[in-house]
Amino acid sequence: MHVLTGLAFYAVKTCRDFIDKIVRKAGNLTNAYVYEVGPGPGGITRSILNAGVAELLVVEKDSRFIPGLQMLSDAAPGKLRIIHGDVLTFKIERAFPESLKRRWEDDPPNVHIIGNLPFSVSTPLIIKWLENVSQRNGPFAYGRTRMMLTFQKEVAERLTATTGSKQRSRLSIMAQYLCDVQHILTIPGQAFVPKPERVHSIPTVEVQIPTAERMQARIMAARAACSWLGRARTEYFRVQLNMPVLYHAQSIHSPSSRSMAVMMLEPASTFTFQLGSSVAARTPETPDKARAKARSWTPAEAMTSLRPLSS
């Protein structure tokens, strides 16, 4: 049993079969390059190594875990690379061979991120990675790198919250705009040591990056909606929810975590995605042509929730 004081630490202590099951959810890892964040005592690490990976790179901040990880590395020569460092600053984009890189529109690269995320860093880390997705750098310099991550219940609920749900938040909008997020498994609280006081179950969330076409459709959609509103230059518009919210659609093209967080509110996103799909289907040529066509688009009741910003 691993009990550490002064540190938010929950290791998966459950049986090997269950940990293997968690790892299998990441897909076929044979010959894959895997980046594990916060391996701790190496429970998940062992299962990843058993899956026949080409290389597993782990980043662990706490020096107390390094000797145990070193023993695992000795038992699997050339397979496990240990970095004693911080996942928030580690540059994974330089860690794996260049030859693994794929274009965004290609199938995902054979690179996977797996982690039972340290609770204290889970939110800043996922926001950083979402920003990396939008800029196609960091772990996404390899292409649409897949992530299978375990979050505390509250964070997972926000990541997967659908329109209208109570947990719907900036994080939901940002994650679901940039990725397909799927809740794949819930790890029961008793599977952790020490048993979390407040958390009864730990959902594991799979995050996949959408294809370039889907991404393009979303961008066109948002542009089209802005244009329809007749403010193509400034691309500001107001979304009427419970209270009016102003956001800058330009951010869609160069989203930062902060601006992403305040845009793509549900009525707009639902509507713009519908509109965008129609526009994309009719005018597959360029966003500009799509935008021009969008001006003549007559939206139905959905527009009652969207109002042009009065100057």
Ligand SMILES: C[S@@+](CC[C@H](N)C(=O)[O-])C[C@H]1O[C@@H](n2cnc3c(N)ncnc32)[C@H](O)[C@@H]1O
């Ligand atoms: C929730 S535990 C998970 C341990 C193990 N993966 C498991 O599932 O049993 C989180 C681990 O992340 C490590 N950690 C915390 N913050 C970190 C950071 N900024 N960079 C790297 N590792 C970190 C902790 O030391 C701890 O080992």
